[in-house]
Amino acid sequence: MTLPRRQPASVAEQAASFAATAEEHLDDVYAYLVYLTRDRSLAEDLAADTFEKALKHWRRFDASRGSARTWLCQIARTTALDWFRAEERRRRREERAAVPERFEDGGLSPGLSPGLSPELEAALRELSAGEREVIALRVLLELDGDEAGRVLGISPTAVSTRLSRALKKLEEKVSIHV
């Protein structure tokens, strides 16, 4: 019995393969990060960081354990959470120094996506990052339950439950804004 494993490639092939993968999934990673952070500028920076990390660890990527898109979304999520943590620490330091500079919507790049209706845009912004990310993964990127669960570190059932609650909440908020 042979275990499926990624064939070792030369450095040039590796780089070329990574470039193709990055090109293919760049939009997905960026869209996911936009939904997660509600900030297109920030999402752009985090996406760049994500691909930098991905290239660094490209040798460790094992296609038999999941698709490249799932792997990239996992890295993107970790990158975003690291940024959230750093931002929280920064806010705490500023609060202790009595110079409040809150991370507010006003500081974000306007609009999740140019084509979204104002009601849906507002409703999405009012959701938590956790709710937005499950919608991004399941609706926007159309990952299946297993893949989304792998990105979020939860079971497919938990993904379904979380998605259901998020969509219900989104619908309620859209109806309020209409």
Place this chain on the structure above:
Amino acid sequence: MSETLLNEIRATKPEAPSALRERVRALSVQEHAREPFLDRLRFTWGWRRLALAVPATVVVAFAAAGVIGLSRDGARDQVSAVGGGDTAVTSSTFEQAQAEDSAAPKAASPALPSRATGIVPPATGQLQRYEAELRLQVDDVEALSTATKRAQQIARSHDGSIASLQYDAPSEGVGTAQITLRVPTARVQSAMAQLSQLGTIVGQRYGIDDLQAQADSLQSQIEATQRQIAQLVSRLQSTTLSDAERAVLQSRLSNARTKLTGLREELRGTNAEARTATIYLTMTTEEIQAVPVGGGRLDGVKDVLAWEAIALLYALVVVGPFLIVGVIVWLMLRLRRRHVETRLLEQN
């Protein structure tokens, strides 16, 4: 949830700006150029490789045990074949051997090869000093123990006794038992015949000294002394003896009587010596191999495996608590990280 909203979300999927696209395209080229040398050599261990490593380790452990155990057996065989090495001091004494087997006397084992002794019987009606030496070989320590006990029984059954006994059964080398038996000369032939059946005869020697002349001489001296005493007594009964003469005769009579007593003692000793034969019995085993308890060629393999298991157990005992603490800490950190992540995702 209305399908319209879902479609709207899908239709308005954010697209990466061209600046980001260019950044990512440039990344791979730049990263390729400055990829650390160690990164190219890095060997990552996946769970599947680890899962393969465990049975591989077990196979290596068994193979090593087999090689070490069997080669050790081979080395021991070579040592015993050349017969080298000092014999270790016995770990089992004769008394222990006796205690181990308190079974009733039994005939010599048919497995022990024997042949009839070519012993010359002592002459009847004549005083002789009879000594025999018998050297036997037995199979192993167990046979040596049994034969030693049997030799004692043979001595007793022939109205004899054990004058001395030395028993040595080392863990390696040659086991020996040296027994000096005294049995009536009249029954020495029967005793020797039975003793010779205790093992394979590797040597025998016997010697007969004539004691009859010595006994006859002693008897003559006794009779002469008795006559001398009779003459002295007769002369002492004379009334014409002076006091000085009487004192001299009295002294001679006393000396003659002392001499007679000594001669009679000596004659009794000679007769006793002629009545009892001495048998020097020496029994040896073949080369004893230091077989570990349990015996068998695979025992070496089992020994090594046992030591490997002990080492593994020791390592587990030492490392185990650290591993458990490590796993607990890792689980707690993971739980905390999850909790923090959930909070961060709720807040943003």
